[in-house]
Amino acid sequence: MVQLRPRASRAPASAEAMVDEGQLASEEEEAEHGLLLGQPSSGAAAEPLEEDEEGDDEFDDEAPEELTFASAQAEAREEERRVRETVRRDKTLLKEKRKRREELFIEQKKRKLLPDTILEKLTTASQTNQNKSYLAVRLKDQDLRDSRQQAAQAFIHNSLYGPGTNRTTVNKFLSLANKRLPVKRAAVQFLNNAWGIQKKQNAKRFKRRWMVRKMKTKK
Amino acid sequence: MGEFKVHRVRFFNYVPSGIRCVAYNNQSNRLAVSRTDGTVEIYNLSANYFQEKFFPGHESRATEALCWAEGQRLFSAGLNGEIMEYDLQALNIKYAMDAFGGPIWSMAASPSGSQLLVGCEDGSVKLFQITPDKIQFERNFDRQKSRILSLSWHPSGTHIAAGSIDYISVFDVKSGSAVHKMIVDRQYMGVSKRKCIVWGVAFLSDGTIISVDSAGKVQFWDSATGTLVKSHLIANADVQSIAVADQEDSFVVGTAEGTVFHFQLVPVTSNSSEKQWVRTKPFQHHTHDVRTVAHSPTALISGGTDTHLVFRPLMEKVEVKNYDAALRKITFPHRCLISCSKKRQLLLFQFAHHLELWRLGSTVATGKFLVSGKNGDTLPLSKNADHLLHLKTKGPENIICSCISPCGSWIAYSTVSRFFLYRLNYEHDNISLKRVSKMPAFLRSALQILFSEDSTKLFVASNQGALHIVQLSGGSFKHLHAFQPQSGTVEAMCLLAVSPDGNWLAASGTSAGVHVYNVKQLKLHCTVPAYNFPVTAMAIAPNTNNLVIAHSDQQVFEYSIPDKQYTDWSRTVQKQGFHHLWLQRDTPITHISFHPKRPMHILLHDAYMFCIIDKSLPLPNDKTLLYNPFPPTNESDVIRRRTAHAFKISKIYKPLLFMDLLDERTLVAVERPLDDIIAQLPPPIKKKKFGT
Numbered sequence: 002m003v004q005l006r007p008r009a010s011r012a013p014a015s016a017e018a019m020v021d022e023g024q025l026a027s028e029e030e031e032a033e034h035g036l037l038l039g040q041p042s043s044g045a046a047a048e049p050l051e052e053d054e055e056g057d058d059e060f061d062d063e064a065p066e067e068l069t070f071a072s073a074q075a076e077a078r079e080e081e082r083r084v085r086e087t088v089r090r091d092k093t094l095l096k097e098k099r100k101r102r103e104e105l106f107i108e109q110k111k112r113k114l115l116p117d118t119i120l121e122k123l124t125t126a127s128q129t130n131q132n133k134s135y136l137a138v139r140l141k142d143q144d145l146r147d148s149r150q151q152a153a154q155a156f157i158h159n160s161l162y163g164p165g166t167n168r169t170t171v172n173k174f175l176s177l178a179n180k181r182l183p184v185k186r187a188a189v190q191f192l193n194n195a196w197g198i199q200k201k202q203n204a205k206r207f208k209r210r211w212m213v214r215k216m217k218t219k220k
Numbered sequence: 221m222g223e224f225k226v227h228r229v230r231f232f233n234y235v236p237s238g239i240r241c242v243a244y245n246n247q248s249n250r251l252a253v254s255r256t257d258g259t260v261e262i263y264n265l266s267a268n269y270f271q272e273k274f275f276p277g278h279e280s281r282a283t284e285a286l287c288w289a290e291g292q293r294l295f296s297a298g299l300n301g302e303i304m305e306y307d308l309q310a311l312n313i314k315y316a317m318d319a320f321g322g323p324i325w326s327m328a329a330s331p332s333g334s335q336l337l338v339g340c341e342d343g344s345v346k347l348f349q350i351t352p353d354k355i356q357f358e359r360n361f362d363r364q365k366s367r368i369l370s371l372s373w374h375p376s377g378t379h380i381a382a383g384s385i386d387y388i389s390v391f392d393v394k395s396g397s398a399v400h401k402m403i404v405d406r407q408y409m410g411v412s413k414r415k416c417i418v419w420g421v422a423f424l425s426d427g428t429i430i431s432v433d434s435a436g437k438v439q440f441w442d443s444a445t446g447t448l449v450k451s452h453l454i455a456n457a458d459v460q461s462i463a464v465a466d467q468e469d470s471f472v473v474g475t476a477e478g479t480v481f482h483f484q485l486v487p488v489t490s491n492s493s494e495k496q497w498v499r500t501k502p503f504q505h506h507t508h509d510v511r512t513v514a515h516s517p518t519a520l521i522s523g524g525t526d527t528h529l530v531f532r533p534l535m536e537k538v539e540v541k542n543y544d545a546a547l548r549k550i551t552f553p554h555r556c557l558i559s560c561s562k563k564r565q566l567l568l569f570q571f572a573h574h575l576e577l578w579r580l581g582s583t584v585a586t587g588k589f590l591v592s593g594k595n596g597d598t599l600p601l602s603k604n605a606d607h608l609l610h611l612k613t614k615g616p617e618n619i620i621c622s623c624i625s626p627c628g629s630w631i632a633y634s635t636v637s638r639f640f641l642y643r644l645n646y647e648h649d650n651i652s653l654k655r656v657s658k659m660p661a662f663l664r665s666a667l668q669i670l671f672s673e674d675s676t677k678l679f680v681a682s683n684q685g686a687l688h689i690v691q692l693s694g695g696s697f698k699h700l701h702a703f704q705p706q707s708g709t710v711e712a713m714c715l716l717a718v719s720p721d722g723n724w725l726a727a728s729g730t731s732a733g734v735h736v737y738n739v740k741q742l743k744l745h746c747t748v749p750a751y752n753f754p755v756t757a758m759a760i761a762p763n764t765n766n767l768v769i770a771h772s773d774q775q776v777f778e779y780s781i782p783d784k785q786y787t788d789w790s791r792t793v794q795k796q797g798f799h800h801l802w803l804q805r806d807t808p809i810t811h812i813s814f815h816p817k818r819p820m821h822i823l824l825h826d827a828y829m830f831c832i833i834d835k836s837l838p839l840p841n842d843k844t845l846l847y848n849p850f851p852p853t854n855e856s857d858v859i860r861r862r863t864a865h866a867f868k869i870s871k872i873y874k875p876l877l878f879m880d881l882l883d884e885r886t887l888v889a890v891e892r893p894l895d896d897i898i899a900q901l902p903p904p905i906k907k908k909k910f911g912t
Contacts, residue, residue, distance in 0.1 A: 149301070154282065171903060181909060
């Protein structure tokens, strides 16, 4: 037999919290509370429930408590309202915090910036420098420009020569004509001179050393 | 003619940059071409397709769009986010205005020519007003989600079509809001993972929008309802460009496979009024992607990654069916990129960002060998050609012009912002370089540099029209004189020629004709009468001081400087006229030189032939054979005398970039085979051929 744990009270945990803060003004609420704290009672349709909850351990084949629709609905609405209230309160708190922080930052920045007069001078000065031989450029802008240009060139390269395009090497392209001649000829670049460079170099060196040795032994 | 030993040079690794955009201007019949290295060239189509101006490139400038606005103003926009206007009179960039939208992908001028529209990386379409001296930002249109890759105005100027990635939007110009958004299928009747990039759009006056995209489709949309009308699948690869004729009865598209298709509006049946668009002609003149096309009233113009500029006149539009209706392909540059130091047998090659100095090889074939050697033999090299110097330019700008002095001790080159002069010292086999610092500011942006024959004077033609003479001595220089621009505007590219005795300097480059200056007295001597075609090459003969000028319509004039009039030979030639085959050559003459001991000979060359004109022999008329190679020795003397005429043409060395006489018995010919250029281009689209 499965031992069912003692059922938790139907009253929501925040009821105590509610009691601390909230004002149970309306009678309805009180009535609800009363109903909830006690046994959930139903409307006319429901049947009265067991009063003794601790008897669950002994009578484990008892049917579970029944809840009426109205009570459950009321419960859910209450829950929702409470959650909404907390969220609203949290939000206002955060907003206030942010506002205070923002003001603090503005104060700090103002302290950091140069006085307005110097800033004005700078902005007017930058316009008159156009006829001089130098050009003042912000490096950050230049980097951004370069990276965008690189991205654009990469896009073009990918769409024309990237994967999915049907490209061939120039050697193969020029050799097509050779293959269709009445007397077939080799490809335009038949030899691959870039093959085995290291091996060829080693062989050359060995040959040179061997020749020298041969000359020595001959003598 | 005599016998010559020829240095056949193939180590000039010249690779032109690919063509990115072209823009055709109907009023002046000129074509603006922009390349991937940022160079913008202007071709004059009525002057025999000659490149008359160019703006040097820049490393950070990646032009993506080029357009003409009203009043012959040229604008370009690129991935650095700036709109640039080019000053065609002063040959510099007027200003560069940042559009603040990130990299700019497309630009279109309104049909009225007074407004400019740019499509940016962040999806915004910006409208600019063209004021008389600048452009001014007017407003932004509704911002779209992805980059705007192509733009087109409706001929009435009320709507625009903007092609983006996977969709096309139609905007109303007045309100700036997007009226329609048409989704493009990623693949013709299929599904694909790759996004469909709409490379080009064109808006016709009846409300049809034509779009070309990366799936190989050409689609017709109705802009009033925002629906697809017709779809053509024309290629397996991207269709990258579209251009519509002014009368809107034909348009041309270019594909990534190198094919150019011509679409025409033809009636459905022979006597019906209903018309439909039909793909009529395919042209395969390119091997790589055709990134740009243009439609002039009589021809289709295409250019792409394989660096050729192709003009295909349409037979039905051409009135007179003569040689003008032939295909023109411009591959090689119209100016000389090589200079030669005859005393030390050095060649200076000019690239976009560096210069290379080479010493020619030599052979020890002596008299005995030469006597027994026949015409056309290859002599063995005893000493290979030597790569002496690789001089990189500082900064991102391209080199405009360069020159080496005849003695080989000075090298000068110019970019847009600086002028560089170097002194070379030769000790045994080593070479050392020393830069002359503190060059004056007025020398920069030079269009042409020339050293005098004795290497004591340097002549610089600047792009403001002024001509500067600088005295060189030891390791320093002194500015002697500046000839200010004469009457007439600085129109074409400037060419210089100096006489071997150092007295006369000839300068072309203004519309008033070729000016001849007296160098010793520092004043203007005379002006050759103006000719309506630009000058392509000039040189002054030794001793006789005759100025020989070649124009872009293949006319050659000889003007005597001391007598201040055309020579008798030149008058005879003009009266009789040149042979028709001579006039039908399609590459300009880029270099003229003379033989030191034979004053009757003129050596000139273009890309596919070199010719020695012998002034003592009779001129050919239209009936004689122009190209008559050396007849076999067993022919009788009579026949040889009958067929001999003044123009000795040889086509052995081609394609020729440069040819000159080093001394009395030696010639140098710099060739650049087309296959060597193609081998260094980016990869092309794979073509599947049956049987391979």
